[in-house]
Amino acid sequence: MNEIVKNSLLFIVLILVQVIILNNINFLGYINPFLYILFVIVFPLKKDRGLLLVLSFLLGLSIDFFLDSGGVNAAATVCIAYIRLPLIKALTRKSEIDFPVFKIIKLPFLKLLSFIAIITLTHHLVLFSLEYFKFAEILTILSRTILTSIFTIILIIFSLLLLNKNK
Amino acid sequence: MQQIISFILKNKYFLLFLLLEIIAFTFTMQSHSYHNSKFVNSANAITGGVYKKVNSFKEYTSLKEYNEQLLEENVRLKNLLSKIPRDSTSKLVTVVDSVKYFQKYSYTSAKVIRNQYNRKFNFLMIDAGMDQGIKPDQGVVNSRGVIGITNSTSKKYTTVLSILNETSNINVKLLNSFHYGSLAWNGKDYNVLQIKDIAIQANIKVGDTIITGGKSTIFPEGIPVGTILNFNKENNTYKEVNVKLFNDMSAIGPVNIITSYDKEEIENLLQGLD
Structure with missing residues (x-):
């Protein structure tokens, strides 16, 4: 399948899954995983990072439109899109020549897990900090970040396995 | 001038990142206040x-x-x-001018x-x-x-x-x-x-x-x-x-x-x- 078609399909499917299913889970009353950041994780590595930044912004903003949350999802998603490349470089020590053949799922499991965990924790921390936006709520922000991250990480790993089995 | 342009080119992704974050932040601030027409x-x-x-x-x-x-x-x-x-038998009410008795609410x-x-x-x-x-x-x-x-x-x-x-x-x-x-x-x-x-x-x-x-x-x-x-x-x-x-x-x-x-x-x- 063409890469552009595949990624646009993923973009739309992730928004719909997030809005229709995942935002209504409310586990323990308030925990909803944010699977849509999978887009940022599997997006092909390129030297030009501008496209991913803009797409991430649009993805986050679409979720914000559904949730009436202003721009918190957009801000958090742009943030992880920006740190993605430096993070991969730091984890794998790969140079830019390897990018076209690089696949995130081919990383050793521990590196893959730490990559997903760092991305997810950053995203959720920015998200909840902006949503609460009060220093007095720091404990609520941290507890929500950690609890929600656990669920998001598990979901992302399962989705990655599922996406790769289909090929 | 040339220095400015080379600075922009060198840091274009960071500047784009900054721009997008500022837009997102503005939307967030808008959503935190009550009386603002919201874009999102x-x-x-x-x-x-x-x-x-x-x-x-x-x-x-x-x-x-x-x-x-x-x-x-x-x-x-x-x-x-x-x-x-x-209640209404105890005090007889005659409505003379119905215009005075506005309906206050409708559902x-x-x-x-x-x-x-x-x-x-x-x-x-x-x-x-x-x-x-x-x-x-x-x-x-x-x-x-x-x-x-x-x-x-x-x-x-x-x-x-x-x-x-x-x-x-x-x-x-x-x-x-x-x-x-x-x-x-x-x-x-x-x-x-x-x-x-x-x-x-x-x-x-x-x-x-x-x-x-x-x-x-x-x-x-x-x-x-x-x-x-x-x-x-x-x-x-x-x-x-x-x-x-x-x-x-x-x-x-x-x-x-x-x-x-x-x-x-x-x-x-x-x-x-x-």
């Missing part, structure tokens, strides 16, 4: 359409619950009706197609909009009490600022006295709200019923809200008066939207005071 809101054809489709599937599972709520409301209204004759029905209660700033969505005559700042209630205030409208959909929103503030009073306070939410339990600024003379007790105060132009007086769950007294003032809602905010179906006909008149009068 779900009252549009796409998001409204998706929520309506999803809701049409979910609706069937709650039909029984909605029936019970309707029965409950019917009983309450019938009980109210049965009280009328006794429109709608369905909640998107519910939200686990965030700090919660918004609902209802499937009625400008086409049904809904405007911003109208009250939304159901048979068990207050739900929220309409926020932004599109042709067919309206977002509702839930009472579970930090910026929400509703005038309430005790059922059995004339002491007023304002209802707000601290963001913790979605069925427990707080009353602020209630006078110490109110002498409240656990279990007292709270209704809307009618001091605002949005809600008529006497719409049920909840009962007092617990409260703290400190330095002769009430601190943290918790109110348990009659509504279960996690399961809301049909609602009524209140149009207040006197709103403009009252607001014009109040403007003269400032």
Whole structure:
């Protein structure tokens, strides 16, 4: 399948899954995983990072439109899109020549897990900090970040396995 | 000049990142304040359409619950009706000029197609909009009490600022006295709200019923809200008066939207005071 078609399909499917299913889970009353950041994780590595930044912004903003949350999802998603490349470089020590053949799922499991965990924790921390936006709520922000991250990480790993089995 | 251009080229991704973050941040700040026309809101054809489709599937599972709520409301209204004759026989009323007896409120029905209660700033969505005559700042209630205030409208959909929103503030009073306070939410339990600024003379007790105060132009007086769950007294003032809602905010179906006909008149009068 063409890469552009595949990624646009993923973009739309992730928004719909997030809005229709995942935002209504409310586990323990308030925990909803944010699977849509999978887009940022599997997006092909390129030297030009501008496209991913803009797409991430649009993805986050679409979720914000559904949730009436202003721009918190957009801000958090742009943030992880920006740190993605430096993070991969730091984890794998790969140079830019390897990018076209690089696949995130081919990383050793521990590196893959730490990559997903760092991305997810950053995203959720920015998200909840902006949503609460009060220093007095720091404990609520941290507890929500950690609890929600656990669920998001598990979901992302399962989705990655599922996406790769289909090929 | 050349240095500026080379600086921009060198840091173009960082600058793009900064620009996008600033835009997102502006939207966030907009959403945290109450009276701002918001650019990012779900009252549009796409998001409204998706929520309506999803809701049409979910609706069937709650039909029984909605029936019970309707029965409950019917009983309450019938009980109210049965009280009328006794009052009106004691004083004979002749209406000479019907123009003087304006209707104060009217109700429109709608369905909640998107519910939200686990965030700090919660918004609902209802499937009625400008086409049904809904405007911003109208009250939304159901048979068990207050739900929220309409926020932004599109042709067919309206977002509702839930009472579970930090910026929400509703005038309430005790059922059995004339002491007023304002209802707000601290963001913790979605069925427990707080009353602020209630006078110490109110002498409240656990279990007292709270209704809307009618001091605002949005809600008529006497719409049920909840009962007092617990409260703290400190330095002769009430601190943290918790109110348990009659509504279960996690399961809301049909609602009524209140149009207040006197709103403009009252607001014009109040403007003269400032």
